[in-house]
Amino acid sequence: MIEVKNVVKTYDTNGILFQALKGVSFEIKNGEFVAIMGPSGSGKSTLMHILGALDTPSSGEYLLDGQNVAQLSDDELADIRKNKIGFIFQSFNLLPRATVLRNVMLPLVYAGIPEEKREEKAKTALQHAGLDESLLYHLSNQLSGGQMQRVAIARALVNDPALILADEPTGNLDTQTGEFVLSTFAKLNVKQKRTIILITHERDVAAHANRIINIRDGAIVKDERVKKP
Amino acid sequence: MKLTDLFQETASALLVNKSRSGLTILGIVIGIASVIAMVSIGQGAQNSIESNIEALGSNLVIVMPGAQRGPGVTISSGRGSAQSLTLADAEAIKNEINLAQNVEPEVSGRYQITAKGTNTNTQVLGTVAAYPEVRNLQIAEGSFISDQNIRSTAKVAVLGPTVRDDLFGASSTNAIGQTIRIKQINFKVIGITQTKGGSGFNNPDDLIYVPLSTAQQFLAGNSYLSTIAIQAVDQKSMTDLQTQVTTLLLDRHNIADPTLADFSILNQADIVASAATVTNTLTLLLGSIAGISLIVGGIGIMNMMLTSVTERTREIGLRKAIGAKRADINQQFLTEAIMLTFIGGTVGIFLGWLIALGVSHFANLATKVSLTSIILAFGVSALIGIIFGYYPARRAAKLNPIEALRYE
Numbered sequence: 001m002i003e004v005k006n007v008v009k010t011y012d013t014n015g016i017l018f019q020a021l022k023g024v025s026f027e028i029k030n031g032e033f034v035a036i037m038g039p040s041g042s043g044k045s046t047l048m049h050i051l052g053a054l055d056t057p058s059s060g061e062y063l064l065d066g067q068n069v070a071q072l073s074d075d076e077l078a079d080i081r082k083n084k085i086g087f088i089f090q091s092f093n094l095l096p097r098a099t100v101l102r103n104v105m106l107p108l109v110y111a112g113i114p115e116e117k118r119e120e121k122a123k124t125a126l127q128h129a130g131l132d133e134s135l136l137y138h139l140s141n142q143l144s145g146g147q148m149q150r151v152a153i154a155r156a157l158v159n160d161p162a163l164i165l166a167d168e169p170t171g172n173l174d175t176q177t178g179e180f181v182l183s184t185f186a187k188l189n190v191k192q193k194r195t196i197i198l199i200t201h202e203r204d205v206a207a208h209a210n211r212i213i214n215i216r217d218g219a220i221v222k223d224e225r226v227k228k229p
Numbered sequence: 230m231k232l233t234d235l236f237q238e239t240a241s242a243l244l245v246n247k248s249r250s251g252l253t254i255l256g257i258v259i260g261i262a263s264v265i266a267m268v269s270i271g272q273g274a275q276n277s278i279e280s281n282i283e284a285l286g287s288n289l290v291i292v293m294p295g296a297q298r299g300p301g302v303t304i305s306s307g308r309g310s311a312q313s314l315t316l317a318d319a320e321a322i323k324n325e326i327n328l329a330q331n332v333e334p335e336v337s338g339r340y341q342i343t344a345k346g347t348n349t350n351t352q353v354l355g356t357v358a359a360y361p362e363v364r365n366l367q368i369a370e371g372s373f374i375s376d377q378n379i380r381s382t383a384k385v386a387v388l389g390p391t392v393r394d395d396l397f398g399a400s401s402t403n404a405i406g407q408t409i410r411i412k413q414i415n416f417k418v419i420g421i422t423q424t425k426g427g428s429g430f431n432n433p434d435d436l437i438y439v440p441l442s443t444a445q446q447f448l449a450g451n452s453y454l455s456t457i458a459i460q461a462v463d464q465k466s467m468t469d470l471q472t473q474v475t476t477l478l479l480d481r482h483n484i485a486d487p488t489l490a491d492f493s494i495l496n497q498a499d500i501v502a503s504a505a506t507v508t509n510t511l512t513l514l515l516g517s518i519a520g521i522s523l524i525v526g527g528i529g530i531m532n533m534m535l536t537s538v539t540e541r542t543r544e545i546g547l548r549k550a551i552g553a554k555r556a557d558i559n560q561q562f563l564t565e566a567i568m569l570t571f572i573g574g575t576v577g578i579f580l581g582w583l584i585a586l587g588v589s590h591f592a593n594l595a596t597k598v599s600l601t602s603i604i605l606a607f608g609v610s611a612l613i614g615i616i617f618g619y620y621p622a623r624r625a626a627k628l629n630p631i632e633a634l635r636y637e
């Protein structure tokens with residue numbers, strides 16, 4: 001259960017204050033599949049970072065399962081990220097000189113999963129993300145953009161998080177693989193009841209979700225249910 | 230984060246940048262190796278000087294002719310050549326001072342020695358039967374000069390092993406009974422002393438011993454002494470003995486003002502003490518030079534860690550984003566620093582030990598790598614790793630994940 005109440009995020013660049021989020025409020029229930037849509041620079045990633053407990057709001061409240069994330073310490077935030085959230089970054093953020101497998105296993109290291117189980121879990125996640133098995137031992141900086149995207153998705157899925165946050169997950173994929181990834185999210189949502197929030201600026205992509213939140217200049221302009229055919 | 234994971238992460242991080250890790254390790258290797266080598270050389274020098282002094286005999290007070298030149302151990306040029314000590318002085322000390330357990334007068338000079346066509350130039354020492362006891366000398370073959378030899382001014386000689394080798398060859402076994410010529414006078418070899426080791430001037434292995442009376446009459450041609458060695462009954466009475474001998478000799482030589490004494494007197498304890506001061510200073514000097522290189526090595530580690538933190542800011546951000554706590558990041562970077570110093574320390578200890586061994590071998594100085602210096606070097610390298618790794622590690626751990634991920 002996500003409750004965002006009047007969240008403001010102000011960036012301070014050399015004394016110049018910039019409000020990236022100007023008092024955003026909404027709720028997302030467990031098991032929802034939500035798309036956040038908006039033009040570039042509208043504050044989507046900023047909001048996502050707050051939802052992912054990677055950053056804290058300048059003011060307002062963010063309650064995750066009833067816990068006010070805005071007031072947590074650095075280490076408590078780390079615990080939340082580790083146990084509840086799978087994050088897919090807009091720019092992937094893979095360890096460049098590590099193999100695909102090691103990249104995907106990394107969250108399990110911090111989650112304290114025993115070594116024997118890690119490889120299996122990582123391979124399953126990579127399968128879900130649709131990465132070819134032959135790439136397991138390639139270094140991640142030797143992959144194509146689409147392949148990196150899938151590794152990043154696998155890494156987000158590997159620890160079975162209840163909340164999956166995806167920032168432009170299909171931005172680097174062709175239509176076909178994009179569809180595959182989106183149907184993976186849909187499956188995770190329907191079969192495993194995971195909450196999924198994805199960011200996009202494409203209407204077609206957003207249409208895969210059950211609900212679309214429109215954001216512009218740091219404020220919500222529309223919050224609508226998707227009518228499925 | 231589990232320990233095995235920590236080591237795995239660390240190892241792969243260090244391996245990714247092999248050349249930089251290697252250079253950082255090299256800095257520590259040089260630092261630690263020089264600490265080990267220099268301290269062991271210092272201690273070797275100390276031990277060698279101490280054992281040289283010990284080899285001279287124990288609890289000795291040594292009287293030499295010539296003026297006292299201020300306090301401490303001054304090797305004055307005039308000493309030994311002046312003619313102020315006589316056998317009567319030695320007899321008086323022996324008879325009148327109870328603290329003197331043994332009195333051993335001697336006269337020495339350098340002469341040309343020949344034997345069967347070979348010849349050498351070495352120190353000849355005229356002495357008495359008490360010499361081996363006073364000077365801590367063992368006889369390997371034959372016998373030493375006896376009281377009978379002294380009374381009869383016998384032309385007999387006892388050779389140090391080096392002299393024996395020089396005159397009769399290294400493998401000779403039959404030097405006893407041979408004749409050698411000192412200053413054109415024939416002497417019969419009656420004994421060979423045991424190797425004592427030692428080096429430099431007054432090497433006890435490179436000496437020829439003859440009866441004191443013979444040396445005075447045939448070699449020196451006068452009745453003066455070059456040294457009187459007096460052995461105290463025990464170590465405690467050495468200072469008293471020194472005072473008593475001084476008083477007695479001043480009295481015998483009719484000198485009222487002690488500063489005008491025509492002899493100088495040395496106490497072995499003083500020699501040991503001042504030699505120890507010198508070698509301690511030496512060890513300290515060498516140690517601090519080595520310590521400086523160790524600190525330079527440490528700064529190298531800090532530099533590498535700081536660069537590494539900056540370079541891997543995005544990686545740190547990512548690790549934090551997927552759930553690493555501050556402690557995890559802290560530990561990882563600290564372990565990297567410690568691993569570097571640990572490897573550097575181990576290699577450095579080995580290298581330092583090799584250097585010490587090389588010095589022992591080529592410079593003929595018995596160096597000693599002590600456990601303390603190993604523990605010290607290791608402790609210091611671990612400490613350097615922790616101290617110089619701590620700051621960069623803490624800086625890395627405190628980064629905000631999003632800011633770290635945005636870092637270019």
Ligand SMILES: Nc1ncnc2c1ncn2[C@@H]1O[C@H](COP(=O)(O)OP(=O)(O)OP(=O)(O)O)[C@@H](O)[C@H]1O
Binds near residue numbers: 011013635
């Ligand atoms: N760390 C920061 N410091 C200063 N300004 C920032 C920072 N992060 C974001 N901003 C600003 O906040 C605004 C919103 O940025 P954000 O990254 O959330 O946009 P976005 O909606 O994700 O855009 P895109 O679709 O291009 O990814 C932008 O104008 C950006 O310049």
Ligand SMILES: [Mg+2]
Binds near residue numbers: 044045090167
């Ligand atoms: Mg964005």
